[in-house]
Amino acid sequence: MSTILRPYLYLAGGIALVLVLNLLVGGIGSYDQRIVVNIGINMILAVSLNLVNGFTGQFSLGHAGFMSVGAYASAAFTTMVLPAASDPMSQGLYLIVALLVGGLAAAVAGLLVGVPSLRLKGDYLAIVTLGFGEIIRVILQNVSSLGGALGLANIPRHTTFLWVFIILVFVVFVIERVIRTTYGKGFLAVRDDEIAAEAMGVNTTRYKVVAFVVGAFFAGIAGGLYAHYNSLIKPDDFGFLKSVEIVVMVILGGMGSTYGVIFAAAALTYLPEWLRSFTMFGIKFSDFRMSIYSLVLIVLMLVRPQGLFGGFSFKGRRAAAKKAPIG
């Protein structure tokens, strides 16, 4: 009984924690609040990409593309379809509906990209998803009804700290739950050894598509939250560098370690803010941030290929697997 209840206790605990933090967040300045909300959105992005790149072992480089599909679809829905919301109650309700629209749109995009390209291996998938992200960006730049390159403005600010983190708790709950079931182990089997998984009767293509579509769905929701927080979205918000940033969070956090990835998302969102005024040779940190990321990644791959936290999850199995004797 207790083992059946435990995950729900975690869920309740997570929600309680968010509620308490929500009271505290009310007391901090709006600049800091903005950072905290961005951290939450990035956590959702990283945790959902982790399902694809970490648990299922595919290399997707187009997460920002799915985020943008969700952001634009939900924002368009709110501004063009839904009536104006005045009270917090209907604001919340409209946000949920808009997020679902954004999530579903992104999931459909995930299906369209995933079905043909998940037959491709490794690098090819990375290239196709990268291409997808760029194509979406260029399309958005040219659709004038969505604001073109200037972006879509005047999106009502329905997103709050509470919504972002409650949704984060649910996303983490869903992924962590699924991954612990026998069905969920199929994702890990695909990552560990695709041919063996296939030989055991696992439909590996289906798993990859499911991971991809679910990952895209959550990225779309994150995009919707982003849109309804910033009020203005531009195609360039969701460029290639945003995808790279999310991938770095997943790798740094240790592919397949949800909590490591959450921590990495927080760190990589906060650090640039913290170092904002930091300059080196007269160059602002935000301008050479990506070079630092690359450097950190290279060092990490050499010193700790399982990621900073990979190895804590699953009772140290992944770290142990790395030390496995050959033959």
Add this chain to the structure above:
Amino acid sequence: MLSVQNLHVSYGAIAALKGISFNVPAGTVVTLIGANGAGKTTTLRTISGLVKASSGNVMFQDTDITNRPSHEIVKRGLCQSPEGRMIFPGLTVRENLMMGAYLRNDRKGIEQDMEYGFSIFPRLKERMKQAGGTLSGGEQQMLAIARALMSKPKLLLLDEPSLGIAPLLVKLIFEKITEINRDLGMTILLVEQNAHMALNVASYAYVLETGEITLEGPAKDLASNEEVQKAYLGM
């Protein structure tokens, strides 16, 4: 139970199987022996639906399963322990075994079969919660065989269970193969380079050379065949 007819498989321009035919009658152990690159793994992978045949048929229990998706073939009762073991390094021993039972829902039967696996390979039980990747080569081979058994197959395909493990363990594993065949009445198709061991446990054997079957007969006859002795038994 299994009947392969005139099977052709190519990887691009390379013809790996050039029309092979063989039979595996129910309840028997049949072996396919051959040197490196003869096409043994290709044969098993094609039977399992992991590689597509360009022509020919694979009949399993009177059903044509040629080029069917592998999950459908496993469901029909045909499962393999792949070459090089291919266990899931990040999953525990228990989870590896559960993946073998991936297409089954009968909880009781699954537990029973896991117990059977543990009874023939007690070492796996001791290491139940350990990551598959931390097992020794021999233990991984045991796990791969036990995992294939977890699908409750009617026909078990074994791809070079002797590969890369110590002679003493090879002996143990081949004893277990005989035991599985006897205990469960399991039909087994064994693919091996180690002709000595394979001919010992099998009742019938085929010799595969560069994609063609060049010789066949009862395993005992082949073991005393001069050509086989020279080419495969190092005599």
